[in-house]
Amino acid sequence: xxxxxxxxxxxxxxxxxxxxxxxxxxxxxxxxxxxxxxxxxxxxxxxxxxxxxxxxxxxxxxxxxxxxxxxxxxxxxxxxxxxxxxxxxxxxxxxxxxxxxxxxxxxxxxxxxxxxxxxxxxxxxxxxxxxxxxxxxxxxxxxxxxxxxx
Amino acid sequence: xxxxxxxxxxxxxxxxxxxxxxxxxxxxxxxxxxxxxxxxxxxxxxxxxxxxxxxxxxxxxxxxxxxxxxxxxxxxxxxxxxxxxxxxxxxxxxxxxxxxxxxxxxxxxxxxxxxxxxxxxxxxxxxxxxxxxxxxxxxxxxxxxxxxxxxxxxxxxxxxxxxxxxxxxxxxxxxxxxxxxxxxxxxxxxxxxxxxxxxxxxxxxxxxxxxxxxxxxxxxxxxxxxxxxxxxxxxxxxxxxxxxxxxxxxxx
Numbered sequence: 001x002x003x004x005x006x007x008x009x010x011x012x013x014x015x016x017x018x019x020x021x022x023x024x025x026x027x028x029x030x031x032x033x034x035x036x037x038x039x040x041x042x043x044x045x046x047x048x049x050x051x052x053x054x055x056x057x058x059x060x061x062x063x064x065x066x067x068x069x070x071x072x073x074x075x076x077x078x079x080x081x082x083x084x085x086x087x088x089x090x091x092x093x094x095x096x097x098x099x100x101x102x103x104x105x106x107x108x109x110x111x112x113x114x115x116x117x118x119x120x121x122x123x124x125x126x127x128x129x130x131x132x133x134x135x136x137x138x139x140x141x142x143x144x145x146x147x148x149x150x
Numbered sequence: 151x152x153x154x155x156x157x158x159x160x161x162x163x164x165x166x167x168x169x170x171x172x173x174x175x176x177x178x179x180x181x182x183x184x185x186x187x188x189x190x191x192x193x194x195x196x197x198x199x200x201x202x203x204x205x206x207x208x209x210x211x212x213x214x215x216x217x218x219x220x221x222x223x224x225x226x227x228x229x230x231x232x233x234x235x236x237x238x239x240x241x242x243x244x245x246x247x248x249x250x251x252x253x254x255x256x257x258x259x260x261x262x263x264x265x266x267x268x269x270x271x272x273x274x275x276x277x278x279x280x281x282x283x284x285x286x287x288x289x290x291x292x293x294x295x296x297x298x299x300x301x302x303x304x305x306x307x308x309x310x311x312x313x314x315x316x317x318x319x320x321x322x323x324x325x326x327x328x329x330x331x332x333x334x335x336x337x338x339x340x341x342x343x344x345x346x347x348x349x350x351x352x353x354x355x356x357x358x359x360x361x362x363x364x365x366x367x368x369x370x371x372x373x374x375x376x377x378x379x380x381x382x383x384x385x386x387x388x389x390x391x392x393x394x395x396x397x398x399x400x401x402x
Contacts, residue, residue: 013279091356100389
């Protein structure tokens with residue numbers, strides 16, 4: 001339990017910290033930190049429930065992406081400014097490093113395992129973002145051009 | 151008037167260049183440039199962007215104007231993206247005459263940056279947080295924080311040498327790897343893997359990797375492949391750097 005609290009708190013710090021490195025300014029740094037914590041909590045919940053790497057990354061990124069699209073308009077910023085820092089805790093940097101490091105040191109079996117996981121996580125994150133972007137794209141087009149009589 | 155049109159195209163390229171250098175997605179860069187061009191009354195705008203060049207071709211009254219820009223350094227500067235976005239929205243509503251446009255474009259370079267010491271402090275905090283995130287103790291976190299300060303100082307001083315990315319990341323991770331062994335040797339922190347991981351998260355191109363995969367799926371094939379390769383090569387440089395440090399201290 002304490003591990004979960006530490007990880008959630010640290011997710012806030014890393015997301016807010018990377019927001020600063022990415023030159024996000026003002027209150028958005030704080031909002032991004034909250035989003036970072038949220039992404040990790042959702043990941044833990046889904047992973048605890050279904051024990052699936054792909055779906056935990058997909059669902060977590062999906063929720064964060066929807067949130068960033070909804071927040072971007074009232075805050076008058078591009079979606080990227082919220083989305084990228086908020087998914088920092090999910091970014092598989094450690095796996096990328098482990099894959100490469102094990103290939104370099106000749107430990108191909110271990111590298112394969114890390115690589116498989118890396119592909120699943122990247123697929124989950126990216127498919128979620130693409131799904132949300134497509135959905136919002138459809139909504140905006142329908143509204144803008146009054147398609148289908150809406 | 152023809153001179154004006156050339157100037158306008160050049161300014162549109164300036165905006166695209168700044169967006170791309172600030173880390174905006176290729177699709178956003180192309181979209182923004184096209185919108186501004188059309189707002190200025192060009193009949194047809196063709197923009198082609200990959201992560202190292204921007205091409206724009208604009209047609210007006212039977213004449214075609216083509217310009218190209220080479221992009222060297224790509225970083226992340228979200229505030230600049232916000233400002234470019236604001237400017238583009240303003241221009242699409244009311245296109246400005248070239249003299250005002252040039253001033254507005256130059257103003258984009260005046261975006262506020264966090265100071266050197268603020269960034270240094272944030273490096274410490276991020277490395278500390280990631281080490282705890284990966285299950286390290288407070289001592290490990292402090293060790294990672296100190297190593298990240300060294301990383302930032304090395305990175306900052308070596309950037310002036312204009313090294314290519316591979317050498318830069320190799321040297322950075324090699325020195326950080328050494329620093330962590332030394333810190334553990336003098337009793338700050340214990341778990342090498344966790345301390346290293348806290349610093350690796352600052353180095354590794356996780357965002358670049360994620361974005362490039364998305365570019366590939368959504369159709370910006372070339373940018374996706376280039377970004378993907380750049381991320382993999384950077385990861386190899388980092389892996390080699392840490393492996394070299396490990397080879398010196400424990401031998402592989």
